[in-house]
Amino acid sequence: MKMQLLEIGSETEQLSACKLSLLLGVFTPTNQVERFLKFARKMLEADQAVLAFHNEPYIWYSSRQGFKAFCSPGETCLSSYFEGQTFIDHQHAQYANLVQHIGEFGVEANRYLAFDLRMSDGVSIGQALFFDLKQESFAPEDIAAVNDFTTSLIHVIELKADHAELKDMYEQQAALNFSKTKFFQIIAHDLRAPFHGLLGFSEVLAQERETLDESSVQSIAEYLYDTAQSTYNLLESLLNWAMAEGGRFIYHPINFELKQSTKIVCDVLNSLALKKNIQLIDQIEDDIKVYADINMITSVIQNLVSNALKFTPIDGTGKVIIAANRSDTDVHISVRDTGLGMNQAQIEQLFQQSVTASIKGTAGEKGTGLGLVLCKRFIDLNHGEIFVESQEGEGTIFHVTLPAATNAHQALIPEQIIKNEKVKV
Structure with a gap:
């Protein structure tokens, strides 16, 4: 050879x-x-x-x-x-x-x-x-000299390795600080407006209660409740997003029936659907199983259904349909609505981590602007894909693909592929 x-x-x-x-x-x-x-x-x-x-x-x-x-x-x-x-x-x-x-x-x-x-x-x-x-x-003296020279090379390697490790730690810390800065920017941007309203109407109740009739008090109370609720939801999404960005979510996949997640979502959001006069239809079959983190997937489906309800008309004709089908290796989930739809520019911005003004829903609902960013993050963690189809005035379909459950799926075991290459020496 x-x-x-x-x-x-x-x-x-x-x-x-x-x-x-x-x-x-x-x-x-x-x-x-x-x-x-x-x-x-x-x-x-x-x-x-x-x-x-x-x-x-x-x-x-x-x-x-x-x-x-x-x-x-x-x-x-x-x-x-x-x-x-x-x-x-x-x-x-x-x-x-x-x-x-x-x-x-x-x-x-x-x-x-x-x-x-x-x-x-x-x-x-x-x-x-x-x-x-x-x-x-x-020569023995030459061997001794090269032996010392080799020791010097080892010291150089150790110093460079330590430097590289410190550099990685510095870059990780810089990235973490950047994420924190971005997080506080979003907090300041998204919480300023609702707090203006909360403080303003709270001041009216505190200082002008005697001049208000029961109808006005009731309206202010409803506004304060709705705003506090939406602000709480916003803060929860912000904290979830911050944890996801910091890698603090623990991915714990299991085999589970997809119907478990959709039933939870429908039970939570059915009252909202009824209030908006929208049909919320769960077409998931009982025997469809996925291999994923059930908490993350439930959160994703809830976000997608909540968005669908938000942008679906309240005239009695609106529908939000959850469906799924399985292939040999994947499960394809769709959340379809008959709502407002989106143009191409809106579609391209959906999963971007940027602070944008959220579009109001058909009943004036406000959003956090972070729900779909979290959805994308969760789907990536679960080794799946998420994409959207939509046209203005014709509704929207969100597609999610997840690994199908198999008997081999018991715990998360990273695959190790060892390539043995025979090289001519």
């Missing part, structure tokens, strides 16, 4: 998997892997060298012809040969076995020298190997 060398560039498509190599700038002008191998070769007067980090798809090769990469055959870990030592030369007890192992990759040389790259906690992260056709052994 011969080594299959690759030019570093377009062919190294798995470079993103080389985490430690990337830390050392392997694809940049300040390539510390190349510098280490080149300098160490000169110290040892070795013609060729390779460096391999564990679990990385490429091995880095240095010679007088330059610096290149070749695909890792998967059996390049040499840690077991070192027996607690930091390097293996011709005097090491495992030298012959090491040479035999390396020979299986098609490497032909007369002398070999290997260094184990160990972190300060003793964990091996890879090996560096130097070899050529010269007959004399590597």
Whole structure:
């Protein structure tokens, strides 16, 4: 077998998997892997060298012809040969076995020298190997110098790894602070208006009660109740949205009958449908099961049905229909209304996380503007899809696709796909 060398560039498509190599700038002008191998070769007067980090798809090769990469055959870990030592030369007890192992990759040389790259906690992260056709052994003083040089490389890796971790933590904190800022902006924007009304009418009741008749008091009381209720719903949506943005929702999927969710939703919203003189129709069959988080899906369906009721006419002709059908792998849910419909510009803005004025419903209802953002977030967490069809004046259909329940679904188990590639070395 011969080594299959690759030019570093377009062919190294798995470079993103080389985490430690990337830390050392392997694809940049300040390539510390190349510098280490080149300098160490000169110290040892070795013609060729390779460096391999564990679990990385490429091995880095240095010679007088330059610096290149070749695909890792998967059996390049040499840690077991070192027996607690930091390097293996011709005097090491495992030298012959090491040479035999390396020979299986098609490497032909007369002398070999290997260094184990160990972190300060003793964990091996890879090996560096130097070899050529010269007959004399590597000089002990040169080996000691390269051993110290290898230790310096490990320190650089540890520092860069710590820096990368701190950078990630900083970026996460910056993103969290940005989300908090955005959250407070939304709070200020959406709560200012209702509180103006609450304070204004509360002041009227507190200071002008004697001048009001019972009808006026009743009207103000109804306004205060409705506004307080809608403001509470808004605040609840804001808090839910903030938790979703912070990743604090716990995704707990189970097999459950979709009818369980739609029955809850219809029981909650049926009084609103009756009040608006709209037919709320649940066509979900009892045997349709999905694999999802029941709380999230119930929230999604409630949001979609609530929106449908909000924009459906109250003249007695309006209908909101919940339906579903199952394929081999998915369950398709639809929430259809005979309401106002939307134009293309409105459709494109539906799932955007932006503060926009909510359109009033057919009975003057106000919305929070965050319900569909949460729906999209929940559906994404449940590995599903959500999209909408609508035309102005012809109603709207929200489509949701979720994984169908199977006997294999007991708990959330991430799939791990292991690809074994045989590479010509």
